[in-house]
Amino acid sequence: MKLTRGQKEARLRASADGIIAALLAWDEEQSAPSLTEMEDTVLELRRRMGQPGRGDASRVGGLKVERGYYYCACCESGFFPPGPATGVGARVLE
Numbered sequence: 001m002k003l004t005r006g007q008k009e010a011r012l013r014a015s016a017d018g019i020i021a022a023l024l025a026w027d028e029e030q031s032a033p034s035l036t037e038m039e040d041t042v043l044e045l046r047r048r049m050g051q052p053g054r055g056d057a058s059r060v061g062g063l064k065v066e067r068g069y070y071y072c073a074c075c076e077s078g079f080f081p082p083g084p085a086t087g088v089g090a091r092v093l094e
Helices: 005-029 035-050
Strands: none
Touching: 005 035
């Protein structure tokens, strides 16, 4: 189910608020963090922002992909037909 703009905005704001709070708390605990410590912290928070509540993996973290999955009426084995984007070409399903 596709989220509405308002639902997406609410999720992003909630995620951002949590990340901002975590960054401020971390900053208050540090007296003189190294550049590596700052980078590690910011990269971890960026990773969390990019994948709120998702599974699977992509180049920047997690994502959820919905797709059709079909079963053969004769043998009942499942299959996912490749589409034109895979480079396999369009095939007719029978």
